[in-house]
Amino acid sequence: MTRSPATPLPPPGERRRLREAGSLTRAQLAERVGVRPGTVHAWESGRGAPRGRRREAYARLLAGLAEEAAGAGACGSVSGRQGETPAVVTVRLDTPGGDGRPGTAVPDSSAFTQAPPPAAASRAACPTPARAFDTLYSFCAPALVRQAYLLTGRRDLARESVERAFQLAWDRWPEVARDPDPAGWVRAAAHEWALSPWHRFRRRHRRSGPPPPDADDRALLEALLHLPPPYRRTLLLHDGVGLGLPETAAETEASTRAAAGRLTYARTTVAARLPELSDPRELRRRLAGAAPTGRPGAAEPPVVRGGSERRARFWTRAAVAFTVALIGTTALALRTAPARYEPPVPPGETVRGVPPRVAPGPLSEDERELRARLREELPRGPERLAPQAR
Template structure:
């Protein structure tokens, strides 16, 4: 049996225009397609594209001005093995598992830059600190990672403000900073943090830290943050099957040591309890902006000073360098101007004869002269 060709889709920008032309929000479109709002936003940004029956339904909905066609759900027995490999499981998460970050992410950040940044920080920073703590296992590093990520976002605010998912942009930057291997060289990270007070929390945190970093990140994004599989794969820079395999292996490793967390819903609940048990307060938005601006000014001035020193050294070298080229004499060419060799001349035969006579006459005399009175 041959498979039909994939339905053609408009460009990501045209997808959004067609949706808005039908007066549909991303949430309404997601509800009709049976996906999440983050998935629709990823389709319209071009980060991912739908496949299979969702692609056909999505294409018909964009090109049809009438009511949206219903998404036909096949029985579980008719789902192909390839689709089961791509999705670890067909899960229907309750709304409380979804972060409220998508609500503010959809709103265009067209207000004053400082006001929009403060609103984004107030909304996303507290939860991002807890997410980064579960990823790194260190409280101070979690705060520092989120702070640096938001400082980077403030430096690149024109880019972040128009991003379809600004919270995802900051989260990716915080995760990359927290997972940097250079932290091992810092003196503050030579000793582990104090473990959680509860024994069950300590065991769960130890199990998470025993996972490879990329497996740990993928598991947290999918089972706790609540991203879809394509979005998780895109944020971790992996293919969808690779992300699915990482989730499955991470779940197996956790269930091997904590059998009661074999169910994803139980794992999500325990991760939420573990993150909420720690006092991880983020600094104020104004403080983050001020520190980021000071750091930017410092590095800008340092770059100016270094550039000035390089220019000055170059100018001094050009000034002190010779203005003309002096050719080196060729090998074997006579060199003029060298003074003659100076020193005592050789004795002539007469000089040698005189020296012999003097030595012969003195040989018969006294060995030592003595004064004599007259």
């Protein structure tokens, strides 16, 4: 009796990639294999190794996911033009409430992974860039609105931040489609727009929005808004979204040590105001349950794409109009400018020391005699002098 050879097991980094490509969360994969989500996390990080029947089941599941990923890769390669953008976009959404419903708790050490249907359904026809963008928007927008709301406390600014982030993503869609984590790309853009200091000069965003109806959510939001923006974002990314400390530091453009210091300070400050949130797990659960009042989602994907295209057309026409005006002004200046240099006329100066002009006075007796004699000699002409020879 011979034993069949064991199914090969890929390295730890490849295990996580295959799970994400197959649109599975750690909790879903753990349920299929029959282990806990923390065990799957240990297998993917290399801190543990599966054994026995669980290893065989885990290896077969990863092999099936690898076949589906290989089939999905046949849709085409990425090109720099928008028309050749890859059709399949895997959306990794490590966000609180990633399923689009408010108040979903985040399990410990787990990541919510949302993606389009498996690759087997996309082998028949590759979706267009617009469909891929709409899929990314549909899965990411609700959670990003909640995150922006926790960062700003303003419902309108949260929706605006998400819409502007996706409009920027549509403008740079070839770059976003090639990104290993397109959801992270959009998340970083939305957080940066939401925390921009220029919003304080806008009249519509000077006033805070309506507070959450729940007293616990109001207290949590006040505690978060009491933190400085960098500390608030670090706490949300690490404890709310579930990113690791290096990933949080990279997204906030800080060193790992600085991110750790911000996280410690933020947790201490929140725990001082809300002692029941001193446990990170309870804080993570509360961050996942907090949601803005009113309509949680942003606009529809076609509206966002249309707004991005309208803005692009507006700025293009504005640039063309400015260029035409500049060319016209330059041509008019060349046409009316003098051909040679003409020095400017200096302004007049006051001459000092000149005696004032006075009217002539009466003539004396000698002057009258001289005048009479001159008048008599003028008709005959002056006397001529003739030289004499000696």
